Amino acid sequence: MKTLLLTAVLLSVSTVALAEKIAIVGGKVFTGTAQGTLESATVLIDNDKIVGVSSGTSVPAGYTAMDATGKYVTPGLVGAYTQLGLVEVGMSAGTVDSSVSQLPMSNTGAAFDVSYAVNPDSSLMGISRVDGITSAATTISRTDYLFHGQGAVITLSGEAQPVLKPKAFVAVNVGNAGADDIGGSRAAVWVMLENAIAEVKDAPKALSATSEWHGINSRLDVNALRPVVAGNAPLLIHADRAADIRQVIAFKQRHPKINVVLVKGMEAWLVADELAGAKIPVIIDPEFNLPGGFDQMGATLANAGRLHEAGVTVAIGMETHNIRLATQHAGNAVAHGMPHDVALAALTVNPATIFGMSGEIGSLTKGARADVVIWSGDPLEVTEAAETVLIEGKVIKHTSRQIKLQERYQSFSDTPKASQYIR
Amino acid sequence: MNNTHKRLSIMMLCCCAFWLTACSEDKAAKTEQAAKVSIDKNPFPSRYTPLAGEPTLITNVTILDGIGNKIDKGMVYFADGKIVEIGETLSVPDGVRTVDGQGKWVTPGIIDVHSHLGVYPNPSTHSHSDGNEAIKPVTANVWAEHSVWPQDPGFGRALAGGITSLQILPGSANLFGGRSVVLKNVPNRTMQEMKFPGAPYGLKMACGENPKRVYGKRGGPSTRMGNVAGYRQAWSDAQDYQRKWDQYEADYEAGKNPKAPKRDLNLETLAGVLAGDIRVHMHCYRADEMAVMMDVMKEFDYQIYSFQHAVEAYKISDILAENNVCSAMWADWWGFKMEAYDGIRENVPMVHNAGACAIVHSDSDLGIQRLNQEAAKAWSDGRRAGIDIPQEDAWIWLSANPAKSLGIFDKTGSLESGKNADLVMWTANPFSTYARAEKVYIDGGLAYDLNDPQSWPVGDFELGQVGEGDSK
Numbered sequence: 001m002k003t004l005l006l007t008a009v010l011l012s013v014s015t016v017a018l019a020e021k022i023a024i025v026g027g028k029v030f031t032g033t034a035q036g037t038l039e040s041a042t043v044l045i046d047n048d049k050i051v052g053v054s055s056g057t058s059v060p061a062g063y064t065a066m067d068a069t070g071k072y073v074t075p076g077l078v079g080a081y082t083q084l085g086l087v088e089v090g091m092s093a094g095t096v097d098s099s100v101s102q103l104p105m106s107n108t109g110a111a112f113d114v115s116y117a118v119n120p121d122s123s124l125m126g127i128s129r130v131d132g133i134t135s136a137a138t139t140i141s142r143t144d145y146l147f148h149g150q151g152a153v154i155t156l157s158g159e160a161q162p163v164l165k166p167k168a169f170v171a172v173n174v175g176n177a178g179a180d181d182i183g184g185s186r187a188a189v190w191v192m193l194e195n196a197i198a199e200v201k202d203a204p205k206a207l208s209a210t211s212e213w214h215g216i217n218s219r220l221d222v223n224a225l226r227p228v229v230a231g232n233a234p235l236l237i238h239a240d241r242a243a244d245i246r247q248v249i250a251f252k253q254r255h256p257k258i259n260v261v262l263v264k265g266m267e268a269w270l271v272a273d274e275l276a277g278a279k280i281p282v283i284i285d286p287e288f289n290l291p292g293g294f295d296q297m298g299a300t301l302a303n304a305g306r307l308h309e310a311g312v313t314v315a316i317g318m319e320t321h322n323i324r325l326a327t328q329h330a331g332n333a334v335a336h337g338m339p340h341d342v343a344l345a346a347l348t349v350n351p352a353t354i355f356g357m358s359g360e361i362g363s364l365t366k367g368a369r370a371d372v373v374i375w376s377g378d379p380l381e382v383t384e385a386a387e388t389v390l391i392e393g394k395v396i397k398h399t400s401r402q403i404k405l406q407e408r409y410q411s412f413s414d415t416p417k418a419s420q421y422i423r
Numbered sequence: 424m425n426n427t428h429k430r431l432s433i434m435m436l437c438c439c440a441f442w443l444t445a446c447s448e449d450k451a452a453k454t455e456q457a458a459k460v461s462i463d464k465n466p467f468p469s470r471y472t473p474l475a476g477e478p479t480l481i482t483n484v485t486i487l488d489g490i491g492n493k494i495d496k497g498m499v500y501f502a503d504g505k506i507v508e509i510g511e512t513l514s515v516p517d518g519v520r521t522v523d524g525q526g527k528w529v530t531p532g533i534i535d536v537h538s539h540l541g542v543y544p545n546p547s548t549h550s551h552s553d554g555n556e557a558i559k560p561v562t563a564n565v566w567a568e569h570s571v572w573p574q575d576p577g578f579g580r581a582l583a584g585g586i587t588s589l590q591i592l593p594g595s596a597n598l599f600g601g602r603s604v605v606l607k608n609v610p611n612r613t614m615q616e617m618k619f620p621g622a623p624y625g626l627k628m629a630c631g632e633n634p635k636r637v638y639g640k641r642g643g644p645s646t647r648m649g650n651v652a653g654y655r656q657a658w659s660d661a662q663d664y665q666r667k668w669d670q671y672e673a674d675y676e677a678g679k680n681p682k683a684p685k686r687d688l689n690l691e692t693l694a695g696v697l698a699g700d701i702r703v704h705m706h707c708y709r710a711d712e713m714a715v716m717m718d719v720m721k722e723f724d725y726q727i728y729s730f731q732h733a734v735e736a737y738k739i740s741d742i743l744a745e746n747n748v749c750s751a752m753w754a755d756w757w758g759f760k761m762e763a764y765d766g767i768r769e770n771v772p773m774v775h776n777a778g779a780c781a782i783v784h785s786d787s788d789l790g791i792q793r794l795n796q797e798a799a800k801a802w803s804d805g806r807r808a809g810i811d812i813p814q815e816d817a818w819i820w821l822s823a824n825p826a827k828s829l830g831i832f833d834k835t836g837s838l839e840s841g842k843n844a845d846l847v848m849w850t851a852n853p854f855s856t857y858a859r860a861e862k863v864y865i866d867g868g869l870a871y872d873l874n875d876p877q878s879w880p881v882g883d884f885e886l887g888q889v890g891e892g893d894s895k
Binding site: 089090123242267287289290291292293299301302322324331334335381382383385405409 | 792
């Protein structure tokens with residue numbers, strides 16, 4: 001049965017991969033665009049790009065049809081906040097590129113650049129890809145510096161050039177964890193952040209490697225922060241406590257050009273209206289509902305739904321090895337009040353928009369990368385799964401290190417035995 | 424503990440009788456026997472009292488009884504804290520409270536065999552970090568129940584996820600981490616008021632990376648072979664200790680006046696395992712290490728009741744079945760360390776399909792809130808790999824098998840007549856992401872009601888804080 005299925009999939013790989021024009025026909029399609037969700041629709045793909053989505057099941061001439069009747073079709077999911085490509089095994093297992101230690105070239109951490117470090121052959125790529133994650137934001141998670149370096153947006157295609165957008169954002173933590181790293185207090189971390197930014201605004205236009213410079217930032221930090229100050233690369237600010245988030249909003253008001261994104265935001269629902277007013281989107285894990293510290297007392301599973309209700313743009317997907325569980329996180333947001341189509345947007349078009357890539361990934365809009373997933377059913381149901389994943393218009397092989405391990409040991413349980421119950 | 428307690432009482436009765444006889448018949452004996460030293464095996468007894476309940480009939484529900492049966496449109500009747508009957512139609516006395524569960528599902532309460540609630544509570548500050556007595560590799564003398572902080576908000580969150588009982592384990596820093604405790608998930612003021620009456624103690628052991636990482640530069644073990652040497656030496660010491668007590672018993676029985684051995688709390692727990700009173704639950708990821716541990720188990724003649732995490736159980740499901748050892752697993756956690764690198768999504772169904780005992784566990788204050796979803800993922804991943812397990816069988820991973828491995832299946836873990844009325848009514852099929860636990864009954868008392876905010880637990884810690892009483 002399994003072998004047969006696999007053969008069928010492999011066959012479809014070789015046939016479909018050759019097709020230049022594909023029509024995915026008959027599925028329930030979440031477009032991630034103004035078209036919304038269409039009950040029975042056709043997604044047209046020309047080589048590596050989306051042509052468009054239309055209601056109905058007619059296939060234009062020249063397109064190879066791919067049946068998705070009874071299935072759900074979505075854009076490839078965008079991991080909103082990950083360390084993909086930077087870590088294989090985190091603990092006691094050698095180099096971890098998402099962890100950066102002290103180095104004299106940087107004073108504030110902005111200079112570090114993960115685009116040099118992304119490994120497209122990481123086993124996490126295939127394991128996440130077969131479950132529908134086709135691109136992701138990735139960055140440093142552990143450093144003693146103020147900023148967590150310059151993150152990148154990557155594709156999980158496994159191809160030689162994984163970076164879609166280098167220097168795509170810079171992250172900073174102003175909550176308990178950030179304060180612990182910077183002076184042990186918010187009274188230090190905010191002064192440091194404010195002055196690091198002010199310094200970039202005042203810095204000479206040209207700051208070469210040999211320019212004389214005395215600042216909180218190193219020369220490389222200043223250059224790394226210029227796109228942030230100009231509003232071209234978002235500044236991702238981690239904060240949970242409502243009071244911290246109010247500081248984030250005040251920061252945005254002081255620096256209206258900076259594209260501020262709130263990350264984690266466990267108490268964000270308490271200041272949802274203000275966040276909406278300040279047009280600050282939020283990246284969250286909606287399942288966090290416990291007070292891990294005194295800055296998370298208001299944590300609740302209702303966070304995602306309440307933020308949306310107030311008009312805040314929400315992205316979901318903070319994980320690395322199990323970024324594939326972002327669909328479950330979003331499903332639980334739905335179980336606690338977030339509308340279903342909004343939760344799908346939180347996995348796709350919203351993170352794409354946050355990283356300034358809405359026309360390229362995360363939606364089935366004309367001209368976007370043809371990253372498309374056909375699901376067995378509702379993608380947010382834990383019992384459903386990605387059945388066919390296309391990246392840049394090509395059906396990826398349904399294989400991964402985990403699938404190979406499973407197949408290798410399958411024979412041990414091929415003959416079902418009566419389950420044993422010890423007393 | 425009931426059995427142990429009974430045995431102890433009988434033993435003491437026998438001793439008294441013997442002592443009296445000895446006194447009356449042989450007053451001229453040269454050596455008069457001192458009072459016999461016996462050890463109280465239950466010095467921290469349960470003070471649990473069930474919530475007040477009332478006879479209740481739930482109608483129109485889909486029932487999974489937890490032992491492989493499904494009733495599509497059935498009824499559940501419980502009274503006096505016990506399941507009376509389940510079936511398609513039941514006749515019950517007049518005046519019984521009736522809950523119409525149209526479209527809803529009823530299952531046994533979920534039992535999590537791996538939790539650190541209370542010992543690694545929220546907030547996760549250093550001052551609350553009480554789960555690992557990481558001072559030396561063998562600390563079978565410590566008991567997790569002495570670290571449990573009952574005000575941990577995690578208990579209430581788990582209750583909202585349908586958890587009715589749970590095992591609190593020490594951490595895995597040590598080869599022998601200490602005793603576990605089984606709790607009823609009814610938040611209360613003290614550990615004793617939550618303690619599951621009559622549940623045997625467990626002993627947490629740990630394989631692999633953790634002990635060698637913690638002790639590698641602190642006198643060892645620093646290798647896996649060092650770990651195994653550590654277990655074997657400790658069991659050997661426990662045998663020696665037991666022989667001293669056996670000798671004391673024998674001498675006393677023979678009318679001598681022996682000096683009781685000095686109590687060693689560490690070896691006392693280990694000897695309790697060898698005597699069959701305490702159940703080993705062992706943190707072990709890799710297949711090869713589990714196989715070695717099952718040999719150690721045979722060498723010293725004890726039973727491992729579960730491997731905890733057992734990320735590679737699927738590689739040796741046949742050996743696990745042969746040795747009657749349960750595997751308590753995540754649905755899909757993997758890769759956070761080398762020994763978790765070979766985790767696969769089909770682990771649970773593959774172990775089940777090989778005839779071995781599969782358990783879905785959490786080891787997480789978040790995961791414990793959604794163990795039904797963890798089982799649902801494993802169930803569907805199995806189906807996609809060609810392992811078709813009915814949902815009514817899969818629920819065994821959440822209640823019956825956990826209860827069996829903990830030694831409480833005679834009391835809970837299934838919806839059978841006479842068992843504790845520990846059950847959950849779900850808003851929908853609990854294999855769906857969107858299902859919520861609507862009513863959670865523990866010993867027949869309504870411990871949580873999704874639709875009644877007054878029933879939502881607010882512990883002392885959350886009182887007067889941001890978010891108090893909010894839906895969590």
